[in-house]
Amino acid sequence: MATAAQNDVPAGTRGSYHFPPGFERNLLWMALRRLRPANPIVLFQQLARDYGEIAHYKLAWNHIIFLNHPDYIREVLVVQNDNFTKERTVQRTKMLLGEGMITSEGAQHRQQRQVAQPAFHRQRIPEYASAMVDEAVRMRESWRDGEERDIAIDMMHLTLNVVARTLLATDLREEARELADAINRIMGLYNFLVMLPAAEWLVHARPPGLAAFVRARKRIDAVVYRMIEAHRRERSDSGSLLDLMLAAAPEHTPASEQSLRDQVITIFLAGYETVANALSWTWYLLSQNPACERHFHAEIDRELQGKHPSFEDVPRLRYVEMVLAESMRLYPPAWAMGRRARHDFQLGDFFLPAKTTVLISQFVTHRDPRYFPDPLRFDPERFTPEAKARRAKFTYFPFGAGFRQCIGESFAWMEGVLLLATLGQKWKLALVPGHQVEPEPLITLRPKYGMHMRIEARQSAINEPPGTIRPHVA
Ligand code: HEM
Helix, strand or coil, rough: CCCCHHCCCEEEEEEEEEEEEEECCHHHHHHCCCCCCCHHHHHHHHHHHHHHHHHEEEEEEEEEEEEEEEHHHHHHHHHHHHHHHCCCCHHHHHHHCCCCCCCCCCHHHHHHHHHHHHHHHCCHHHHHHHHHHHHHHHHHCCCCCCEEEEEEHHHHHHHHHHHHHCCCCCCCCHHHHHHHHHHHHHHHHHHHHHCCCCCCHHHHHHHHHHHHHHHHHHHHHHHHHHHHHHHHHCCCCCHHHHHHHHHHHCCHHHHHHHHHHHHHHHHHHHHHHHHHHHHHHCCCCCCHHHHHHHHHHHHHHHHHCCCCCCHHHCCCCCCCHHHHHHHHHHHHCCCCCEEEEEECCEEECEEECCCCEEEEEHHHHHHCCCCCCCCCCCCHHHHHHHHHHHCCCCCCCCCCCCCCCCCCCCHHHHHHHHHHHHHHHHHEEEEEECCCCEEEEECCCEECCEEEEEEECCCCCCCCCCCCCCCCCC
């Protein structure tokens, strides 16, 4: 870790506290002077560029520390994790997620994680593979050669159906569109809602500007309550995550119904947005890097020999996994994480007060040239086993770390590899010329203008089951 003396700007000492260097001016002042950066990633990049591994600023009366060094990141997420809760932005997502596994704390979080754990157990994961491939085959059969599609929307529908079928044992079909649409509306309002003081109260009071949020949330709730009801009626015991959640909440009080709803929505949102965005960015990056794209397709053809992929193929689709890993380096779906200190704490040479917010950004650390030379270059070879072993830990952490690390990590790797391989077996995706691509940091890192791509048939041999219509190959 750097010491204060290594930095140009002298660190501040207030009372007994010792703050790292950083912005002299309160960010609120800068915001009032319209100096607010266009998005938080720009702010984080500036902090990393100007102050290095640890930086401090204030927003109103809040102390905020931004970290960009693996030792500091490990210290907060792992070593001192008992001293931290999720920070305010996460707390604000409670307006949508309620008290699910992402937002809950302490005993409630532990209980929810314990209930869910068996559904993510290593032994359960293979069962999900065939449903994943099935959904991807359904999608690839609906695409037509030469058509232009918003792949970001397709990936959302695909992963929403996957999470519903596998973890929640529900066939959503048309409701997937309704859900994705309602969640999109909420995302559009998200920046506004997290910035606005007392937004929770305003949502409750239903001012006209926020009616869209309330309506969208109602639509999501309706789908979720229908799912819960259907499972109860059928007394399903598929062992799905939803069954586990229902079994853990046998009583039907309004509070327990609300809690079930919160947990299900959390799984939906955590389980589909992230993977969908990872896939959209991957298609984009492949389209911009023809040599990697050829390697990707060659591996799929060689390893699958024209048959549908299965769980057993996943370890052999190594390059596909490396492509996905490199894509999540450049465009990490979870682009930042925040914590809030319960008590005063020591971090390296600095002593910081309780209630300090600590921010960490995968987007910034994953693009740091110290850990990833020539960081903007797309290079899946950074993820060979040897290259990974050489790199310091906590320089690449798309799934977080410590006891709040993503519960769906193994699920997500397998899903990503299988969906990419199934779609890539039949199609090549080319960016529509002139389509603007820009990351937008909402709850996850979305392509701001969608991802408009042209679907092009590949000339690889696919052993289709009888009766499957093969697209015209130009
Ligand atoms: C590419 C895909 C994914 C990425 C990049 C991702 C990323 C993350 C990250 C960074 C965290 C930790 C947040 C923090 O510590 O503040 C997290 C937590 C979580 N993720 Fe994922 N995730 C992905 C897929 C999934 C999937 C498929 C599920 C399954 C439903 C899932 C469910 C969750 C849950 C429930 C948590 C909260 C865990 C806890 O706090 O105990 N995620 N995810």
